[in-house]
Amino acid sequence: MNHTDQHDSAALKHIEKEFNEWEKNEVESFIKRAPESQSEYTTASGMPTKRTYTPLDLKNTPFEDIGFPGQYPFTRGPYPTMYRGRNWTMRQIAGFGTARETNGRFKYLIAQGQTGLSIDFDMPTLMGYDSNHPMSQGEVGREGVAIDTLADMEELFDDIDLTKISVSMTINPSAWILYAMYIALAQQRGYDLNDLSGTIQNDILKEYIAQKEWIFPVRPSVRLVRDCIQYGSENMKRYNAINISGYHISEAGSTAVQEVAYTMATTMEYVKTAIDAGVDVNEFGPRLSFFFVSQADFFEEIAKFRAARRIYAKIMREKFGATNPAASRLRFHAQTAAATLTKPQYTINPIRTALQALSAVLGGAQSLHTNGMDEAFAIPTEEAMRIALRTQQIIAYETNITQVVDPLGGSYYVESLTDEIEREVWKILDEVEELGGTLQCIDDGYFQRGISDSAYDFALRKASGERPVIGVNMFVQEEEDVEIETHPHDPETERRQIERLNRVKNNRDEEKVQSMLKQLKEQAEDESVNLMPLTIELVREGASMGDIVETLKGIWGTYREKPVI
Ligand code: 3HC
Ligand code: 5AD
Structure with a gap:
């Protein structure tokens, strides 16, 4: 060059x-x-x-590393016009109770001006258990919506046109099943699959590294991710079958540099896996999508987003030979940092969130969730979500910062910090390669150790007051017990959800479902088979998430972590 x-x-x-x-x-x-x-x-x-x-x-930064928006290496943004053409998607997460209740929240948020949907599932759904499983007791619909079968999915999106709004589903070890339900629903409604815009998180590697929600061992789990990427690439041109996530790595205590580096390490593993399966990097690359936190250090975060775009562009073009520019263009969702929000003086939380959201926008985010002010207490109330959404709307409509693309481009500090982050990230990526690659590093606890060391360091700095947290270690206020109305959990949810599940199970063709589950077992044993088509048929026939997961546990077993000390 x-x-x-x-x-x-x-x-x-x-x-x-x-x-x-x-x-x-x-x-x-x-x-x-x-x-x-x-x-x-x-x-x-x-x-x-x-x-x-x-x-x-x-002086050592070539102009080509900065470049122009919408052009390789995309430091300045994935699109040439950015928010002048289209604001980022305002995508507040919702999920609680049964599908009907969450559907109500979706409609409320859309009426308030939200432009994308995002779903959080309850713990049983995340972990692949049906609502009637003993492990699910007490958790059904508590911290997210409960989904067991396609019937729940129908209700979740009742009266919402899925060709008009993009939908993100935060789901990992059981992602391919919800993906299958989404597809089955779309087919039932007669949509063209290429009209559907949405995302499944489906980033299992960061689960082993940070969030720790897994079902199967690493290799079969990565195969399932591959199946989704391949299916999406062949059948759903606008769908993001993976949202490679740094958010949880950061929330587990990593630094900004580690967040990007570890995310790029997992990215490389997914890209390799898809290429090995014969999928063209120019075909699936444009639909890899990302998710980062927007933390409290204002400029570091902006530089982080810019550096991430540049590093990814270089990886895709130089390492994997992508020639389609869209395959080197990193698009990301951002969420403000839950871990920065406090119980003491919780009414100041929206100010923290606003500043973090501003970083995300100045860093060029495509989609954004701003946290609720009651984050430290419970899942958000409707009121907390409305204020959080209004925060985004103020940034979008009142500040004029959307008029100029990458307004901080060329700032000596921001460019220099972008370079610095890039350099530090490459150092980690080189180390990962020397240590035998991403999967080897997961097996050896390399990332897990990196995170726990940083988390410990953060905790010490917070405890000593070196890292100020207003209301916690600075400007502390004597408070009476805080009176706050939190999101209520309906204890009847579990019973109602189990009834729904039983209804589906009683009405399905049991023999057919059982023979298909047997077939699933056979397909799973052949690593080259893509499990998506059969999973779609299974959910259409009324198979539940638990039926499918338990069948596969029978052959793949479950993951056991080697503890990292
Ligand atoms: N001019 C014209 N068109 C433009 C434009 C412009 N300036 N900017 C964008 N567009 C177009 C795009 O090309 C795109 O068109 P397409 O769909 O035909 O390709 C369309 O507008 C939408 O734009 P984006 O793709 O940029 O924005 P989306 O919002 O659709 O997608 C994403 C963003 C990051 C790629 C996607 O993956 C996404 O939405 N992710 C969301 C992930 C999410 O919400 N996760 C929540 C996780 S919560 C969690 O994990 C925490 C806890 O629960 C544990
Ligand atoms: N509804 C809304 N937000 C949620 N989050 C998690 N579950 C839900 C839910 N059911 C958000 C919170 C949390 C982050 C990980 O995701 O902000 O801190």
Whole structure:
């Protein structure tokens, strides 16, 4: 590549001379009179920050690394016009009770101006248990919506046109089953599958690394992800069959650099797996999608998003030979950082959230969830979600920041921090490769150790007050017991949901379902078979999530973690 220097060397020499004089004169004498608050400053990830940044900090940054929006390496955004053409998708998560209740919340949010849907499932659904399984007791519909069969999916989207709104489903070890239900529902309604826009999280590798919700061992789990990517690539041109996630890595305590690095490490594993299955990187690449947290360190987060786009572009083009530019274009959803929200003085949480959302938008997010102010207490009330949505709407409609694409592009600091994050991420990726690759590193607990070390460090800094948290270790207020109305859990949910499940099971052709489950077993034993088509048929015949998962547990077993100390 022909690199373009941004400043000629004579100009840089002059700037350097002026800079040294400024430090010697203005800064030194000023500091003598009024010292700075600390001898050293760092970002939340521990990267040193200087007093100020100048063109000298960009002297090794070729202009091609910054480039133009919508053009490789996409540092400045995946699309050339960004929010001038279309605002990011406002996508508040919802999920509680049975499908009917969550459907009501969807309609409320759409009426409030939300532009995308996002679903959280209850613990049994996430883990592949039916609502009547002993492990599900007490959890049905508690922290998300309960889905057992296609009938629940029908109710979840009742009266919502799925060709008009994109739908994200936060689901991992059991993702392919919900994906199958979504497809079966779309077919029932007569939609063209290519009209459906949506996403399943389906990122199992970060579960082993961070969130720890798994069912099967690593290899068969990755095969299921492959099956979804392949099916999507062949049948659903606008659907994102994976949302590769750094969010949970960050929430488990990683630094921003680790969040990006580990996410790229898992990405490479998925890409390799899909290519090995014979899927063309130019076909599936454009539909890989991402999910990052938007944390509290304002500029570090903006630089993180920009660096992530650039690194991904380079990985796809240089490592995997993608020639279709869309295959190197990273698109991401962002969620503000749940872990930053506090119980003490909880009414200030929306301010934290607004600033984090602003980082996400300045960093070029495609889709955004802003957390509810009651995050630290329970899943959000309708009121908390309305305020959170309004926060996004204020940024979109009142601030004018959507008028210019990547308005911080060219900022000496932001560009320099983007470079720095990129360099640090490559260091980790090189190390992962040296250690034998992503799966080997998962087996060896490499990522898990990296996260726990950072989490420990964060905790110490918070406890010592070095990391200020207003209301917790700074400006603490004596509070009476906080009175807050939280989201109510209906104890009748479980009984009603089990009744629904029984109704489906009593009305299905049992013999047919059992023979299909037998067939599923056979297909699963042949690693080259894609399990999506049969899973779609199974859910259409009334098979429940539990039927399918239990069948496969019978041959694949379950994952056991090697503890990391
Ligand atoms: N001009 C014209 N068109 C534009 C445009 C512009 N400036 N910008 C975008 N568009 C088009 C796009 O090309 C696209 O068209 P297409 O569908 O035909 O390709 C359309 O507008 C939609 O734009 P995006 O694809 O950029 O935005 P989406 O919102 O549809 O997708 C995504 C964003 C990140 C790619 C997708 O994967 C997504 O929505 N993910 C959401 C994930 C999510 O919500 N996860 C929640 C997880 S919660 C969790 O895990 C925490 C807890 O529960 C444990
Ligand atoms: N409804 C709304 N938000 C949820 N989250 C998790 N479950 C739900 C739900 N059922 C959000 C919270 C949490 C993050 C991981 O996802 O913000 O902190």
